[in-house]
Amino acid sequence: MSKYTEPAKQLLEHVGGSDNISVVTHCATRMRFVLKEPSKADIKKVEEIGLVKGTFTQAGQFQVIIGNEVSSFYNDFISIAGVNDTSKDDAKQAAKQNMNFLQRMIAHLADIFTPLIPAIVVGGLILGFRNIIGEIKMVEDGTKSLVEVSQFWAGTNDFLWLIGEAIFHFLPVGITWAVTRKMGATQILGIVLGITLVSPQLLNAYAVASTQEIPFWDFGFAHVDKIGYQAQVLPAIFAGLLFSFLELRLRKIIPNAISMIVVPFLALVPTVLIAHTVLGPIGWQIGSFISDIVYSGLTSSLGWLFAAVFGFAYAPLVITGLHHMTNAIDLQLMSEFNGTNLWPMIALSNIAQGSAVLAMIYINRKDEREKQVSIPATISCYLGVTEPAMFGINLKYGYPFLAAMIGSMVAGVISVGSHVMANSIGVGGLPGILSIQPQHMVAFAIAMVVAIVIPFVLTIIFAKANMGKISLKKSRA
Template sequence: MAYEQLAKDILKDVGGKENITSVVHCTTRLRFKLKDESKANDDALKANDGVVTVVKAGGQYQVVIGTHVDKVYDTLLAEGGLSGGGQVDDNYEDKTNMSLTDRFIDLISGIFTPFLGALAAAGMIKGLTSAAVSLGWLSQSSGTYQILYAIGDGFFYFLPIIISLTAAKKFNLDKFIAVGIAASMVYPNIVAINNSKNVLMTLFKGSFIESDIHITFLKIPVIMMNYSSTVIPIILAVWFASHVQKLAKKLIPEMVQLFLVPFFTLLITVPITFIVIGPVASWASDALSALFQTLFNFSPILAALLMGGFWQVFVMFGVHWGFVAVFYAELASQGFDQIFLLSVSVCFAQIGVVLGIMFQTKNPKTRSLAIPAFISGIFGVTEPAIYGITLPRKKSFVLSCIAGAIGAICFALGNVKAYSMAGFGIFAFPMVIGKNGVDATLYWTFASIIVSFVAGLALQLIFGRDAVDPEGEVAKGKAEAVAQAASEAADINEHAVKVQQEKIDYNQATKLVSPLAGQVLALTDVKDEVFSSGAMGQGLAIEPSAGTLYAPADGHVALVFPTGHAIGLNTDDGAEVLIHIGMDTVNLEGKGFETLVTKGQAIKAGDPLVKFDLDAIKAAGYEVTTPVIITNSKNYHNVTAIASGQVDVGQDLLELN
């Protein structure tokens, strides 16, 4: 489905982004709060092939999309330059059921994804400017060079400020407080203090964390670091500040929170960042560098495998800057370095994988991000490729690490040495040209880069196809792959229907048992035209008399909404079932609901799925009428109710044939 065009049409027909106060989404609907609903074009929206219908209720302008609403929502935000509002969106993914790896990737991607376009642009400008100097087209003393390089390098120099904005959103910190913390870290006078020759004392003498003290704070020694272009210190600082802010809001009277909460948050966080958080993050980087120097002396091949394989992880955490200090120390002591150079091939491993994804993807948005990421990677700037392309596709990221390790081995085998700092990507070649001119080390460098690139491309093409697009995760062949695809892909209908049409005999009757005890109602009796009109599919509704929802058939859980008010199932017989507990109960934000299953979980008929508090829902003013919808009704000749009146859990309810 062309989500980009659909998003543009919706934006236009709701009156433009200027008419949008906020937008969130639930199981099937985009829920807008519009400044003026009369500016919305109801008829145009209803006529759109990607829109089921339009509903106006509860002060919201609801555009019904279907179960792939999350993808339309993400595209809508991107197309309109909007930010999602409300807890319905912020908690859409049920993070309580996410693995630590998934949480980590969610955090990293959430922080870096919003500025990927600008990051890629800055990387391209920086790389092209350096290329122009290398080719003799520009002089570093020219004004043209100074301005162009400022455009490219300025973004990276002030990266802590940019990251502070996105990290603030992830950690629920006031964004202006976050900017204030980051600005203090890169404040020119602070940077100047770090370079001062006035040393008050030296801490940790004789260790790798030996530090000169230039200033104190309330007589506490402050270990000054250079925080420009760093990543981890500001993320940790924003995380810490979010907890300080939360505590401050609890302790400070509401009438003076406007200025006293920022006051105390900044006053506490910034000194602790300079005294504790920043130095610890920087020492972690230095310790990692020292470890790899020891490893290289022990086994160059082992060091190459580890350095090449994990360099992108170091970049992701920002600890790769510690290797720069090791590099210069080695140059000063012996005139060359062999550690830092091992990371050069990684750029080409990364863009090899990105090129493979460009060949394999069917998603125009992915391709549009991949092209600038590929270009900036050529010039040695791999962050856009990591955060925008490979990291969100975990398997592709792992494949790029493997390819980087393979390429790094060439450096170790050739005993390649770096004699100067030139840059990354295609600008790495001058690093290996020493006072004796071109020799075998240059050829080994070429070999490493070619091997890395080819390895990345080949690994992605062979092993990474199923990680490129959600559509690629649909398994081939066996009927049980339908449920697996539904658990892995957010858009369950588009993928599962295709497999089911190939494997399921829809002429064979399928029965569903009642998931609830209560009174059976026709869909036309439901007080919501989306369900009552049959737009979402055929089925019936139940007015529940008890607060537990059970599985109506054997199958898998395809979708669990975080608020617990709705659940999607894929049965083993090929039916796609949406059960929506109550009307507009998404507004309760999970209060009164307890989800008992997780997405992708196998279920048997009669297994409990959700517990809900009937009295609490009714007391809040919401209907508890629960539609049971067959969302792929078009694949059946008939969807027939075989129960009426009072029904018990487990009693035959619907027949599909």
């Protein structure tokens, strides 16, 4: 009998037994359950199990924080529970039965953008590094950049743009791939569709405003503008959804004997035509409208108010999953304004949550069990992954979460008030400063200090004021 046997038996009992488990899987630190009747799970008793470091429910899944031992624990659990090993995709699909319409829409959006995040983060770091060596006057008494005085750095700067351009200018290729992957359509055709939106044959989206004569395809009775959709989000999503819809429908009505030849042709060609005549222009206008509203709001005389509300409310958005919508807005801002003033506030919110946990480490420094959760949670939070900190510690006590929200709010106001812009989405924690445009790095650094100090100090003050331990259930009531 392993050391996980007894905790696994207890967990199985407290989640309602094998009959209540629809799907179970695990990630790096958590067990993820899709329960047939979530109300049967006894959260209090689950959290009393020695190996369990916290619980929360998100995206239709009941998640139990185990820590780095989760893979070994999971193997013992499924053996004792008599349930099959399942994939994360299976768990996500099963979890949708516990979601309302809005939650399902957000889950679909998350499924599209989540596979793209590693590339976008890498792109953000590359743009940040190129700015450091190419824009900051750090040599010859602050008159020249590294690129201007060194052929090595000039070559490096030029080379890195190869990767940056591939990620951001050709982003629609990744989006159409992700959509077809999500919808179950042919992924290679999704890639081809994306390429038709950014082909070198088309006028670059960034050059449209400065071009007097736009090239076009002449069909005799109609002209179709040859405009590319580099870095555009909504045109790619719309095109990917239309293609997936056509292909999946055609598969059902066309005989298998000829489907391999007929279906790709009848799905791809009409989609490309409609994308360039209808979906692309509409998507571009909608995206521009949304980005204009956000950018105008953040740069207006009331920008501080928008920043305060967003900075305070972003962490609760993470609980609901609504924060996934910001990815599309950030990417649209980047394409319209060559940067985003929204993402810096997200990075500051992550830092604030980590700082609140850091204060809890200090307050509960004699609690060895809690350190097993709080120390890794703080590190991951400062590196941009907030869930272990939020669900494992801050929401468990309540007042650290509030302290972090207040710190995030103040830091966000400073960021927006200083007109901080990021080149792109980056690592959403302390390394996020590398994605900030060079002229705004000092202001962002000040906001980072605020996001560290205020949550830390307020958490200690709240603790001394005996605000008390607030359960997650009560804090949501």
